[in-house]
Amino acid sequence: MTDNIVEINDLSFAYNSRLLHKGINMRFPRGKVVAIMGGSGSGKTTLLRLIGGQLQPTAGQVLVNGGVVHEKSREEIYLMRRKMGMLFQFGALFTDLSVFDNVAFPMREHTDLPESVIRDLVLLKLNAVGLRGARELMPSELSGGMARRVALARAVALDPMLIMYDEPFAGLDPISMGVIVNLIRSLNDALGATSIVVTHDVHETFAFVDYIYFVSAGVVVAEGTPDELRASQLPFVHQFVHGEADGPVPFHYAAPDYRQDMLRGLHA
Amino acid sequence: MLERLIPALRGIGHRVINRIWRLGSAARFFLYTLVLSGESFRRLHLTIREIYFTGVLSLIIILVSALFVGMVLGLQGYNTLQKYGSSEAIGVLVALSLVRELGPVVTALLFAGRAGTAITAEIGLMKATEQLSAMEMMAVNPIARVVAPRFWAGVISMPLLAALFSMMGVFGGYLVAVPLIGIDDGAFWSQMQASVDFREDIVNGVIKSCVFGVACTIIALFEGYDAPPTAEGVSRATTRTVVNSSLAVLGLDFVLTSFMISA
Amino acid sequence: MDRTTLDLWVGVFVALGVAAMIGLAMKVGNLTSNQIGDTYAVTAAFENIGGLKVRAPIKSAGVVVGRVDSIQFDNSTYEAVVTLKIDTSYNFPKDTFANIYTSGLLGEQYIGLDPGGDETMLKNGDKIAKTQDAVVLEKLISQFLYNKATEDGDKKDTESAK
Numbered sequence: 223m224t225d226n227i228v229e230i231n232d233l234s235f236a237y238n239s240r241l242l243h244k245g246i247n248m249r250f251p252r253g254k255v256v257a258i259m260g261g262s263g264s265g266k267t268t269l270l271r272l273i274g275g276q277l278q279p280t281a282g283q284v285l286v287n288g289g290v291v292h293e294k295s296r297e298e299i300y301l302m303r304r305k306m307g308m309l310f311q312f313g314a315l316f317t318d319l320s321v322f323d324n325v326a327f328p329m330r331e332h333t334d335l336p337e338s339v340i341r342d343l344v345l346l347k348l349n350a351v352g353l354r355g356a357r358e359l360m361p362s363e364l365s366g367g368m369a370r371r372v373a374l375a376r377a378v379a380l381d382p383m384l385i386m387y388d389e390p391f392a393g394l395d396p397i398s399m400g401v402i403v404n405l406i407r408s409l410n411d412a413l414g415a416t417s418i419v420v421t422h423d424v425h426e427t428f429a430f431v432d433y434i435y436f437v438s439a440g441v442v443v444a445e446g447t448p449d450e451l452r453a454s455q456l457p458f459v460h461q462f463v464h465g466e467a468d469g470p471v472p473f474h475y476a477a478p479d480y481r482q483d484m485l486r487g488l489h490a
Numbered sequence: 491m492l493e494r495l496i497p498a499l500r501g502i503g504h505r506v507i508n509r510i511w512r513l514g515s516a517a518r519f520f521l522y523t524l525v526l527s528g529e530s531f532r533r534l535h536l537t538i539r540e541i542y543f544t545g546v547l548s549l550i551i552i553l554v555s556a557l558f559v560g561m562v563l564g565l566q567g568y569n570t571l572q573k574y575g576s577s578e579a580i581g582v583l584v585a586l587s588l589v590r591e592l593g594p595v596v597t598a599l600l601f602a603g604r605a606g607t608a609i610t611a612e613i614g615l616m617k618a619t620e621q622l623s624a625m626e627m628m629a630v631n632p633i634a635r636v637v638a639p640r641f642w643a644g645v646i647s648m649p650l651l652a653a654l655f656s657m658m659g660v661f662g663g664y665l666v667a668v669p670l671i672g673i674d675d676g677a678f679w680s681q682m683q684a685s686v687d688f689r690e691d692i693v694n695g696v697i698k699s700c701v702f703g704v705a706c707t708i709i710a711l712f713e714g715y716d717a718p719p720t721a722e723g724v725s726r727a728t729t730r731t732v733v734n735s736s737l738a739v740l741g742l743d744f745v746l747t748s749f750m751i752s753a
Numbered sequence: 754m755d756r757t758t759l760d761l762w763v764g765v766f767v768a769l770g771v772a773a774m775i776g777l778a779m780k781v782g783n784l785t786s787n788q789i790g791d792t793y794a795v796t797a798a799f800e801n802i803g804g805l806k807v808r809a810p811i812k813s814a815g816v817v818v819g820r821v822d823s824i825q826f827d828n829s830t831y832e833a834v835v836t837l838k839i840d841t842s843y844n845f846p847k848d849t850f851a852n853i854y855t856s857g858l859l860g861e862q863y864i865g866l867d868p869g870g871d872e873t874m875l876k877n878g879d880k881i882a883k884t885q886d887a888v889v890l891e892k893l894i895s896q897f898l899y900n901k902a903t904e905d906g907d908k909k910d911t912e913s914a915k
Binding site: 535538539541542545546549589646647649650651653654656657660679683688692696 | 756759760762763765766767769770771773774776777778780
């Protein structure tokens with residue numbers, strides 16, 4: 223039993239012959255909440271899919287609990303996934319099932335528990351996210367924040383060891399954001415699990431995570447605790463943390479010289 | 491001129507290769523669905539739920555269309571037959587047209603338009619909102635859980651709908667021929683029973699509707715599963731479902747009919 | 754929609770569909786009047802079978818007693834050999850006539866059996882000796898023209914003889 227529940231070693235991943243990741247190294251220790259941050263399109267969500275075995279790396283390894291993910295058989299991957307929970311962006315609740323049935327879904331699919339036990343477990347999870355009273359609603363009747371919370375209850379339905387969050391704060395109002403932050407931390411500690419949060423929300427994230435990885439242009443450009451990174455002088459980290467418009471990530475999309483471009487219009 | 495021809499040819503070649511590649515994808519998808527069908531029968535309520543959405547909810551359009559088709563057949567048939575003094579063969583004409591061709595084919599086309607598009611849109615939307623991904627991450631195979639039950643529901647519903655269509659159509663023809671036009675009731679039914687053969691006409695019709703059921707349902711499922719996860723992608727996919735299902739049904743109809751006639 | 758209502762509607766749907774199939778088989782088709790019983794086979798040779806097809810009915814006194822099973826061509830006698838499958842509940846004497854009739858004026862052709870007076874009955878594998886071919890329209894027309902021609906010829910002879 224290693225100390226890290228997930229390890230990413232020298233990972234490279236190409237998508238449509240474009241290299242998205244070029245030699246990434248990451249460690250996720252047990253019991254910690256770790257954030258993966260970076261600009262849009264830097265491949266953060268893809269990392270989650272690589273950990274979950276939905277994608278195969280082009281080079282390098284992803285290890286979960288000591289086992290290499292892409293060398294596992296179909297059954298082994300499914301067994302591995304039963305101990306993982308994932309919260310998708312915007313929730314991805316099953317629209318034809320009620321809130322109750324959504325949370326009960328993993329239990330009904332993977333266990334033979336009688337309905338009475340399932341009912342108690344579902345209400346327990348819904349209570350943890352504060353939505354026990356909403357159990358008969360349909361996903362279309364929920365607000366964004368509520369849907370996200372139900373999805374969270376569903377992700378932790380089977381008490382997973384690893385919980386992954388894909389942009390959990392996207393599009394939420396400050397109150398809902400605060401609720402989700404609270405839940406991520408408390409659930410992680412209550413379950414003794416490890417949480418990986420993919421996000422670009424600096425302010426919220428820095429307040430509650432234990433460790434952060436910064437990804438840009440396919441490599442890890444910086445890592446450390448929130449305090450370390452806040453004080454970092456690395457240009458990319460500085461631009462990101464302080465929200466500067468221009469820096470290593472340029473403001474202007476690649477374009478020809480400004481003067482030439484405008485003058486060409488005159489001469490044409 | 492040649493410079494314009496070459497890109498055009500390249501475009502055609504590209505599109506043909508794309509089509510063939512998609513056909514291969516669809517065939518593999520079909521195979522997966524069949525292989526992973528065990529759960530659709532072990533947990534029958536999944537399939538039953540889908541039979542409700544594809545079969546029961548299509549009943550109204552099938553029955554109403556059948557009634558009108560039968561009545562039109564009666565009118566048009568009488569119009570022509572009475573010129574040759576054979577107006578009592580109207581029952582034969584209506585019954586054979588429906589049982590052999592119109593029942594299976596029109597039902598399949600209506601099914602593709604109503605149930606097929608619903609299936610494509612539903613699955614496309616599930617893909618676009620990452621519900622299928624979520625299922626995969628929860629270690630539930632989406633093909634076994636979502637696709638296969640819908641497939642078997644379509645295969646079971648189609649022959650039932652086609653039989654209902656034929657019956658309703660015959661009734662429609664009867665309504666026009668006997669009360670409206672005044673053909674003899676006994677002549678209508680007896681001539682029909684003498685000319686409609688169980689094995690050649692009815693069983694063949696059922697076989698056709700089963701084959702059409704497989705084709706329409708798998709096309710609808712594949713287009714939804716393969717759709718780009720955007721609003722535009724899903725809407726294009728539903729159009730493709732109707733077009734491809736219709737072409738498949740009409741093409742298969744020709745192939746099956748030629749087999750059945752020569753056999 | 755809860756599960757019990759769903760099951761109810763699906764059950765109704767399937768029941769209706771199956772009923773429609775049975776209704777088609779019984780009321781619209783000829784399942785009830787079709788041969789399901791045991792049959793025995795006899796053969797009959799014809800010089801011309803006209804438009805007779807396999808599965809055409811075999812009738813006696815207008816009642817369907819069997820079906821044509823197969824039609825072969827005998828290369829040595831240059832005749833058509835038809836295999837008839839007759840229901841075992843009906844027995845026909847050995848000197849029965851097998852004729853090819855047309856139902857209606859331009860309808861389908863069928864085989865009509867006219868029983869003879871022999872005391873021994875046809876068994877499985879026997880051959881019907883007495884057959885009458887189908888009426889072929891072209892032969893009928895040429896016969897009519899020939900008759901007409903000879904009639905006119907006789908008239909001319911009698912006139913010129915006067």
